[in-house]
Amino acid sequence: MTLKKLQENFSKVILHGTMTEPLAIIENGLDHEARLSVYQRNTYRTLTDFLEASYPKTHALLGKETFQKLAHEYINENPPLTADLDAFSFPFSDLVKTISSSFVHAVADFENALRSCLLQPMPPRLTPKMVELRATENPEHLRFILHPTTHLYASSFPFQNFWHTLEDNPQEYGPKQTFFLLYVVGLNTLFKPLHPGDWVFFKSLESGLSIQESFEKALKKDATFDLPKKLTYAIRYGIFEKIL
């Protein structure tokens, strides 16, 4: 048997438990099934562990048994294509949608969004000094570019009210349209609920509008929108990458 054929057959055993041709394994006191099952378990355990680490809240909500069953189904149908396991794990939330409530799916999707921020490139952030240098040049036309690790996220659930205790008290919560700013501090993604005016402001900046245009749109949504306060906050937390 060529190496290619052996690896093809071995892969089928690992992923589907089917052996189309004998693999010529030395038994030496232990049959080939017992020996192969070590590799099969390793593959499923490491991939399931990765999914659990990627979706800790979803895991808590579904429970270990249901999560593992779902993970096995996912691995069978969608084995990783490369060693980039993040790419492998992101679509897992779509499978969660098919078997669970909209709440659990929203949690899985939010976990994806939080993790996604950590995976983005990390160019330097906009500093107050850089803003000072640009502030005199037609400030109304300036365009503030969001840092790649900053995400704007809309959800049907107010995660800020229960996110940090969800694993200890897994239960479903009621819906409420909520807007979030996701941003990276140190090694973690933090999130902050946004008022509708703030959301419109940051979404406008994200779409490429100038600071003046974004401010005007925010004011239409919220007459009390405080531009200096929002900009100061955003710059302090590294929300922006640069000004154009």
Added chain:
Amino acid sequence: MISSIPHTAGIGLRVPHYSHFLKERPSVTWIEVCPENHRIGVRQKLLDDLRSDYPLSAHGVGLSLGGADPLSQEHLQFLKDFCLRFEPDLVSEHVAWARHGGAFLNDLLPLPYTEETLVIIVNHIHQTQEFLGRRIVVENPSSYLCFETSTMTEADFMVAVANKSGCGILLDVNNVYVTAHNHGIDADTYIQTIPSHLIEEIHLAGHQRVNAPNNQTLLIDHHGAPVCEAVWKLFERTISLKGPKPTLIEWDTDVPSIDVLLNEAHLAQRILEKKDQQAA
């Protein structure tokens, strides 16, 4: 090319210890990371911050050097970019396969030790070294099965791979111990077969003993426990035979506090120093 990793004990940098490394810069002479765990984002930023303070070894798991399929150009490019950015002192991979027909199985799967396999893996190592513009080292696997079609021992295969490709060997002493137990071979004979000049790094880790049918036991290389006494003894005999080598403590599952890893590194260091003192 000789690695500039010191001939001392280092530890693998793992996610639960990132914050500690950033804040405390623990006293360890070198670190090893898995490039696949540092693709982009905050982890690369972390490595940027740590790189100037620690010699670095990059230990890959995704290249599938023993795969019959062609190497992934995308993965080679990723490794090259990683090496250009972080300039690791040593780059290692495994004598194993993980990818076939478009599926990456995320495990280090066993090879038959045949002439055909030797040609394939040597070609893949040549291709990798050429693409990266540097020598790599390859690690002996822990294994749970052997193929009837093998025509050489694993130790002979490792030496042949190194000699034909020009790569070095990362001798995982725990893997030798696990493999020897699982296949009823002699661990010391295995280690004696590997020439000292080919060994550029040593790995130590914990394993798990599980009951198998027919009153058999299998050792599983799970990297989730302290190095066991028998592996420490085997390591001591290895150092006695081969001389001090850069030695890494690996711990990947149920990762304990950093103090536990540093203590394991301290134990390894004592053995390395004992050999140094004997030589003096």
